[in-house]
Amino acid sequence: MNSKDIQSMYRDSKRNRRPTSCEQCRIRKAKCNRELPCENCIKRGEKATCKYASNAIRNSAGRRRNSNVGERLRRVEKLVSELVGSEGNVRTAERQKGVVHESVQEERFVPRNSNTAVGIEQPTPRKARGYIEDAHWLSILDDIKEVREQLAQSDIMTSPEDNADMNDEAQEEEIDLVLGATQPLPTLQEIVNSLPPRPMCDMLLSQYFTSPIVLPIIHTIKFQNEYEKFWQDPCKAPPLWVGLLFSILACVAAVAQAMTPTAAETDNKPPSLPVKPLRRKTVQCLIMGNYTNANSYALETLVMHLLGTYIDKPDSSFDGWFLMGTIIRLAMRMGYHRDPTTLKPDSKITPFEGEMRRRRWHAILQLDTLMSFQMGMPSVIPPEFCDTAPPRNLKDEDIWPTMSTLPPSRPSSDYTPVLYTIAKASVMNMFRKVLVHTHSSSSSTSPPSYPITIELDAKLRETYASIPEPLKWRPINQSFTVSSGLIINRSTIELLYLKSIIVLHRRYLNTEHHDPQREFSRRACINAALEVLSRQTELHAATSSLHGRLYEDRWMVSSLTAHDFLLASMVICLELSVLMRSSPAGKGGKTGSPHFGRLLDALLNSQRIWEAKSVYSNEARTAALTLQLMIDKVQENSSFSSEDRREPTSTHQLTDPYSLSNTTISTATESHSQEIPTLDLPFADTMTEMITGSEDLDWVGSLTPPSSPSTPFNPFN
Secondary structure (H helix, E strand, O other), X not given: OOHHHHHHHHXXXXXXXXXXXXXXXHHHOOOOOOOOOOHHHXXXXXXXXXXXXXXXXXXXXXXXXXXXXXXXXXXXXXXXXXXXXXXXXXXXOOOXXXXXXXXXXXXXXXXXXXXXXXXXXXXXXXXXOOEEOXXXXXXXXXXXXXXXXXXXXXXXXOOHHXXXXXOHHHHHHOOOOOOOOOOOOOOHHHXXXXXXXXXXXXXXXXXXXXXXXXXXXXXXXXXXXHHHXXXXXXXXXXXXXXXXXXXXXXXXHHXXXXXXXXXXXXXXOOOOOOHHHHHHHHHHHHHHOOHHHOOOOHHHHHHHHHHHHHHOOOOOOHHHHHHHHHHHHHHHHOOOOOOHHHOOHHHOOXXXXXXXXXXXXXXXXXXXXXHHHHOOOOXXXXXXXXXXXXXXXXXXXXXXXXXXXXXXXXXXXXXXXXXXXXXXXXXXXXXXXXXXXXXXXXXXXXXXXXXXXXXXXXXXXXXXXXXXXXXXXXXXXXXXXOOHHHHHHHHHHHHHHHHHHHHHHHHHOOOOOOOHHHHHHHHHHHHHHHHHHHHHHHHHHHHHOOOOOOHHHXXXXXXXXXXXXXXXXXXXXXXXXXHHXXXXXXXXXXXXXXXXXXXXXXXXXXXXXXXXXXOOOHHHHHHHHHHHHHHHHHHHOOOOOHHHOEOOOOOEEEOOXXXXXXXXXOOOOOEOOOXXXXXXXXXXXXXXXXXXXXXXXXXXXXXXXXXXXXXXXXXXX
């Protein structure tokens, strides 16, 4: 039951919900347009049998609530909110643990005919915040006492659950794949007839397979041969293969939609090829092909469908993460988590298919790790049951279905579409080890072993140093001879490496701050965060400007990458908070140090970037507000001299993420004479009052959904 069903239960005066569909559509579980006769009954030639229950709702007038009653209800809700707010206390979260938060939002639903006195009947919770790990950027905010209460008071905080409400009308049109809400299914002939003309399909497929970033889960030559056979007799193709075709077309259409000019220039003009019908057909083909039975093409189609739906989500969303769980279970049911060489001889997996299974599994493994971390959750895949080897560095033309043995791997200096997956796998393996070390059940009761932390740090640096040279980071302004895809791949691997350092050492930022034995961890964490924010500045400049190096391929910067920037921003905020707490008011000390100025400079740059993106992203709006609050607090600090107040700069260069002495960040020479622009928010005055307590915050707020359309992100990295 979705949220709209729950709301309607509370809004109706009777205990049982009144039906809205005709009796025939209710029997068939079909969507009814509520006309008399309805559209479905007309199509079936059953006009005479189209009947509604006596108390059915068939039009908007029947559902319209009386405005006076609604106004009284809102006043009651406000009273309940104020009463609960005055009696409730902010609960203390357990640090260094993932915490389950349950919250009651300001907007609540009260039964219309309830005679229960206010204060006795508990309001119905609208939603509950789920479990998140302590390395998630929202958890780090718990440790920043200068801003947490202001954000709670402002109702500005966001989470993946909140983003689900940004466009209820659009969500209502989507088909729920996991629940299979697609009955009655059209015929395969009807689905095929909805395809664009072949010339357009040819063009869209060419755009996909020549894209700078493509997951190597589909063998291009094999797919092209199947594509030619498909057009000879489309209705003989397996439904799952047809679904794969639709999923690819949907991805290309979504990218085209993401690449449209700004909203002001297009006036919300829809793309030439609508995305939702293509996704709907993909889902119908998956269900028609019984994808849960692990049939051929099911896994590839599901992964492509996931990537396609992820393109137009600028923020974290649990929808994709839940779908990822379905993909993982299907892959494990098909044995993808075991290397083909370890399976039974009668498995009849050819060398070609075995290599393609390795490619798909490692793509799924990496997506699961990153998406789970983005959601603040542990990875779904149990590593102790997996032994699938990384794929070989081979081009698609090096392998074919009828081959008897695989050729040897190409050298790592030979850049192929698979090399990125191979190189990223080694860094991803270390990232997973870091997560186990810092977030295991044992680390929640006692701190992780510091010698193991140092050992993992050394292995992590060694792993990143050993990745192939073509995939090591180069400044974007020095990469004009390489493709946009290679630039993004380099950036993604380096960000994964830096994120691993941050997560590994993050717990030592606000604990034992004066312990010299932990100084290495604090420096490593802070400098890694500064390096990440440097990448944010560089990528923003390359993607936001019309003449930027990556402007034409800006869709490749995903929300997964944006989450890394959020994490780094919160780490810098936390470090500034710790420095101000450890520096007595009115004295110079740490807040007047060059290190403090470098942190503030990075924060100023990051805040401007988040503010620019806050029009279409809930998480960006939260980050912009959080950083603005911290900047305001720093500049109000009497121990921070006026000559150190600076404008944001566009250049950050760290030669060694482990040495503060080698850190060089260019800063503006002129003083910060103008007030930093703040977000135009009605609660800004309240948020400027900084608190002095140290209790943790239960993040219960939600963002107001942005009204402007966006240029979304995409997870093809």
